[in-house]
Amino acid sequence: MIASDCKNSIPMQIVILGAGYAGLRAAIDLDRLLRQRGRDDEVTLVDQHNYHQLVQVVHLAATAAIPDKKAIYDLAPLLSNSKVRLVQGRANLIDPLERRVVFADGNSLTYDRLAITLGAETAYVGVPGAREHTLPLHTFAHALRLRDHVIAQFAAAAKERDTKQQRILQTTAIVGGGYTGCQLAGELVTWADDLCRESGAPRAEVRVALIERTNYLLPQFGDWATQAAELVLDRQGVSVYRNTLVEAVEPQMLHIQGGRVLRAGSIVWAAGIAGPELLAQSGLAVEEHGRVMVDRYLRVQDQALIFAAGDCAAVPNSPDPGTVPATASYAMRQGAHLATTLLAEVEGRAPRPYEPLKLGELVSLGPHYAVGNPLGLPMTGYPALWMKKGVEQYYRSILEDGT
Ligand SMILES: Cc1cc2nc3c(=O)[nH]c(=O)nc-3n(C[C@H](O)[C@H](O)[C@H](O)COP(=O)(O)OP(=O)(O)OC[C@H]3O[C@@H](n4cnc5c(N)ncnc54)[C@H](O)[C@@H]3O)c2cc1C
Known part of the structure; x- marks a missing residue:
């Protein structure tokens, strides 16, 4: 025409x-x-x-x-x-x-x-209490809410005298070992240093738990990424639980299949999208x-x-x-x-x-590490991190150039 x-x-x-x-x-x-x-x-x-x-x-x-x-x-x-x-x-x-x-x-x-x-939107897949007692992370508004919540938990821990209670307040449990969960876990452990310094909460009582229902982290990449991500996160102080099914959530409490219970002041639900x-x-x-x-x-x-x-x-x-x-x-x-x-x-x-x-895709695991498969090739460490930052910067430049 x-x-x-x-x-x-x-x-x-x-x-x-x-x-x-x-x-x-x-x-x-x-x-x-x-x-x-x-x-x-x-x-x-x-x-x-x-x-x-x-x-x-x-x-x-x-x-x-x-x-x-x-x-x-x-x-x-x-x-x-x-x-x-x-x-x-x-x-x-x-x-x-x-x-x-x-x-x-x-x-x-x-x-x-x-x-x-x-x-x-966040998928709660019918887990009782998940929608009511966990924090999602899917939007900017969610991010602000989560940040304020964690800051408040650390501030409360700084005033608390009971060590057990301090540990609960300073524990963040992340449900879901995909993109969102792994990336958040890596950043949280680093941020915890600043939070403790600023609030006076004890660093020794910080815990970050990443809980994944299946045997895999970042399943889109295949087996190799599970090992790489687990190693890096573990080295940074994240406790990774694979093959661990969350059956129900109550305030500050996760019920895990097999009768176990995990207490956490902050619970993030990153177990899927709908x-x-x-x-x-x-x-x-x-x-x-x-x-x-x-x-x-x-x-x-x-x-x-x-x-x-x-x-x-x-x-x-x-x-x-x-x-x-x-x-x-x-x-x-x-x-x-x-x-x-x-x-x-x-x-x-x-x-x-x-x-x-x-x-291919790239996923960061804290400020100093990433994994990915650009053009189908497994990549870890700094090269993956630089590439990820480059992709993010490219997107910003498209926006800022108005194209
Ligand atoms: C923590 C996290 C990390 C991620 N990291 C990466 C990564 O490293 N690389 C990567 O490629 N992907 C990543 N993803 C996935 C990626 O962000 C999504 O795939 C992407 O945002 C999807 O784009 P979209 O345009 O479909 O939706 P969105 O970008 O979510 O946009 C949807 C828009 O619709 C608007 N909207 C929703 N409902 C309504 C309504 N009822 N009325 C009016 N407006 C509405 C929203 O305000 C929003 O602006 C990540 C996701 C998360 C949560």
Whole structure:
């Protein structure tokens, strides 16, 4: 379709729900593509916050390893070079029949095409007390809450005279040995030194326990990473418990299968993610983890006008079986692909299928160590750490350059 034809067609309303890694990328890229073609279609980006959060560094914000302003970016300046309309609101429901999104405040927004990029929520997998008595770590707000909580526990320990009670207050139990749990554990043990110095709490009573249900840490990398991560974390003072199932949680107490009990002043739940509940509540097709099901074009199953990407979507890992990992790098590349798919939609062309680019992943284990498999090659130690920091810095520079 040539530009003069485009001008005669009715502009479409494209709504992108969620300004995370996938949604922000999709909005910026789509806006650029539409403008290059002289189209007047309107791109609206919706988020509950007025900032874009760097979820992959929230464990650093939670442990005061970076200042708050390094974990979030105001959305308005990020979009200032574009025509993207920014709407702040919390989506409560998607109504495919009426083609609208309903917000918590009762307002609604209609769309011609909708892209869902809402990220994921914490999965409590039915463990009694987990939702009520643990702290999640999935957003910037969670990070601040966790940081304040741990600081308060150490402050209380400094005033406590009973050693046993001090130990409980200064124990952090992290449930889940994946990305979030391992990265947080590594940072926490380092932060504990500062916390003790500042609060006067005894360093000897600090405990960090990482509890994993399966035999593996960082299972996406395979066996070698379990050994590497366990060794590094153990050396830093983290107690790693594998094959350990948490059956129930009470305030400051974990019930472990086999009748054991672990007391901890701070309990972090990092045992998995699930799709946002509003997806199923809106009648969209979701899989067992509540993620919306999409095809190779990122189109939601049974929905002609709705697309999805990032952690909220079960995206086929084609040509391999299963779905792609829930990581920021995949989410961002899916967002870029979504932009081309939406452009094809407004131009009335057939979209290209999404083909996952498997560049590998990197995970930090405290400030001085990382593991990963860039381009499929196992990598540990400083090289992995430098590469991880490089990837993070690259993302920041994209944001700061406004591209
Ligand atoms: C501690 C931690 C460390 C991680 N480390 C890494 C790493 O090193 N490398 C890596 O690649 N990945 C990492 N990940 C995973 C990565 O952060 C996620 O895969 C990524 O954030 C997914 O991007 P997304 O765009 O799908 O969702 P998100 O980035 O979570 O964005 C979702 C957006 O939707 C908005 N939203 C949600 N619900 C609503 C609603 N109802 N209404 C309006 N707006 C809403 C949110 O405010 C948010 O802005 C880490 C995750 C965690 C928790």
